Amino acid sequence: MLKDTRQKILTAAIELFNSKGFTGTSVREIASKADVNVAHISYYFKGKGGLLEFLVSYYYEGYIKLIEDNYSLLQYSNVHAVLSKIILDILNYQHENRQLSRLVYREVTVDSILIREVMTTYLTKEKYYIKSLFEQGIKEGYYRKAFIPHLIIQLRSLLHTPYLQPQYMSEVLHIQSHEAYFVHQYYKELKIWLNSLLIESYSRNEKIAVIR
Incomplete structure (x- = not known):
């Protein structure tokens, strides 16, 4: 389950960063698209910068x-x-x-x-x-x-x-x-x-x- 959550975040981030750009994408948008809690992004990647x-x-x-x-x-x-x-x-x-x-x-x-x-x-x-x-x-x-x-x-x-x-x-x-x-x-x-x-x-x- 934990691996699935992490992978969903990565997949959502790649798609959003490509379509909206890194600066144009918010952490909340990534979390929403990945269908995960915003806190998961901080937990796994220390925020949007760490994700990139x-x-x-x-x-x-x-x-x-x-x-x-x-x-x-x-x-x-x-x-x-x-x-x-x-x-x-x-x-x-x-x-x-x-x-x-x-x-x-x-x-x-x-x-x-x-x-x-x-x-x-x-x-x-x-x-x-x-x-x-x-x-x-x-x-x-x-x-x-x-x-x-x-x-x-x-x-x-x-x-x-x-x-x-x-x-x-x-x-x-x-x-x-x-x-x-x-x-x-x-x-x-x-x-x-x-x-x-x-x-x-x-x-x-x-x-x-x-x-x-």
Whole structure:
């Protein structure tokens, strides 16, 4: 019962924060939508701010773990295969947590103490792993030389934009990012971008990976 109450609060908060914004949502509205007592929010999360902090931390814990798990596969595989798998796993993770992904990515654009902490912990870890993969790929001759910060910007933009602009995706482009087929199709496009970084000798061998 206690776990059910906690989960109902989280589900209600994600929906309301997305539709009304964090500042536009009251604790009473969350409690009403979750059908719980207002006191439960203070008990579990120390208020609305603590609730947002939990959601952001929860999201990035899973996000960073999947990157770390794939990074550990470098001892068995090559850097290009590992980076490709990270991209696919992030796409799947975002799709499985669509509303939370949208909320978290939007909140990260707002300057606050919480987001500064996220920047110095989770996002610094993300940068470390992705930067290391690009550096190793260039060093080992997989990827052409490039300014790595720009590659990181491009990759993160390609991965996150569908969840930062869901209305634009659906209303203007008529792409339904919540549908299961979206991940499969979009992954193929991201593989084309990643394969474009390969040097000529590897590019021939990796073409088949684009259609997997």
